[in-house]
Amino acid sequence: METGSSFWMPAQASTFAGDVDDLYFFIYWLCVFFFLVIAGGTVLFAWKYRRRRPDQLASAQITHNTLIEAAWTIIPTIICIGIFAWSFKVYMGLQVAPADAAEYKVVGKQWAWEFTEPDGCQTYGELHVQADKPVKLLMRSEDVIHSFYVPDFRIKQDVIPGRYTGLWFQAPKANAQGHQVFCTEYCGTSHSDMLAKVIVHTAEEMEKKAWCETKADAATGEKLYKALCAACHTTDGNRLVGPSFKALFGRDEKLTGGATVKVDENYIVESIRNPMAKVVDTYPPAMPPFPQLKDKEIDAIIMYLKTLK
Numbered sequence: 001m002e003t004g005s006s007f008w009m010p011a012q013a014s015t016f017a018g019d020v021d022d023l024y025f026f027i028y029w030l031c032v033f034f035f036l037v038i039a040g041g042t043v044l045f046a047w048k049y050r051r052r053r054p055d056q057l058a059s060a061q062i063t064h065n066t067l068i069e070a071a072w073t074i075i076p077t078i079i080c081i082g083i084f085a086w087s088f089k090v091y092m093g094l095q096v097a098p099a100d101a102a103e104y105k106v107v108g109k110q111w112a113w114e115f116t117e118p119d120g121c122q123t124y125g126e127l128h129v130q131a132d133k134p135v136k137l138l139m140r141s142e143d144v145i146h147s148f149y150v151p152d153f154r155i156k157q158d159v160i161p162g163r164y165t166g167l168w169f170q171a172p173k174a175n176a177q178g179h180q181v182f183c184t185e186y187c188g189t190s191h192s193d194m195l196a197k198v199i200v201h202t203a204e205e206m207e208k209k210a211w212c213e214t215k216a217d218a219a220t221g222e223k224l225y226k227a228l229c230a231a232c233h234t235t236d237g238n239r240l241v242g243p244s245f246k247a248l249f250g251r252d253e254k255l256t257g258g259a260t261v262k263v264d265e266n267y268i269v270e271s272i273r274n275p276m277a278k279v280v281d282t283y284p285p286a287m288p289p290f291p292q293l294k295d296k297e298i299d300a301i302i303m304y305l306k307t308l309k
């Protein structure tokens with residue numbers, strides 16, 4: 001468990017996580033209190049005024065009590081107005097990003113998250129932000145409705161095709177492990193694999209931006225695989241939406257239409273750039289192209305695929 005997390009709630013890792021939790025627990029305990037009063041009162045009265053003899057008439061025929069009726073109207077009204085005012089304040093805090101927030105672009109698609117930093121650096125499955133600085137996310141979907149949810153930050157927003165939606169947050173503390181991101185709108189077969197992390201950096205790390213230099217090595221390839229391909233391709237031989245990458249490199253692949261192709265570097269590049277050109281036999285033409293991947297990133301993926309014996 002992360003620091004600050006409890007049995008009830010995940011860590012409070014954004015500036016407004018505390019406010020959201022305070023409001024939540026206020027409403028929660030208010031409900032517990034009234035549940036006990038009402039359910040307890042019902043049980044108590046059912047017992048206290050029970051019929052004791054078969055010929056017993058109902059006790060006093062009370063038609064109304066102005067004082068009690070006024071009280072149970074006015075008190076809940078005041079409580080509801082109070083909850084509305086409090087929620088409105090917290091909600092506006094969540095909705096309105098400060099003017100100096102760093103603007104990141106977020107794209108959700110089946111089944112990965114892509115991020116573009118204000119300076120154009122692109123990352124996949126990892127959102128890198130600076131500690132104690134406001135961050136604004138401008139989000140869109142390339143296919144169906146997704147939803148961007150960071151429990152540690154207490155933020156969640158639908159990501160919709162054909163229109164931008166926004167979110168903002170400020171994470172006070174650096175966190176190298178990262179805060180988990182989930183997709184919370186059911187979006188197809190690998191919905192539950194549509195994961196990412198928000199990694200919060202110190203100012204010095206943000207200056208260096210080590211994650212922005214792409215190295216053409218197998219480790220980088222593995223990271224890209226996990227962020228972009230793992231929802232459809234396994235490495236253990238199991239069939240998912242697409243074929244497994246286990247022992248893919250060098251094998252002879254049967255294509256729809258009957259032709260056979262040897263899996264080499266050029267076939268892999270073509271599979272990534274133009275997946276419809278050659279479709280593997282028994283699989284649907286369901287792979288999206290990845291025009292955003294740089295040549296170096298594809299080199300890294302190929303190096304990683306070669307390690308999967």
Ligand SMILES: [Cu+2]
Pocket residue numbers: 108109145146147183184185186187191194
């Ligand atoms: Cu999704």
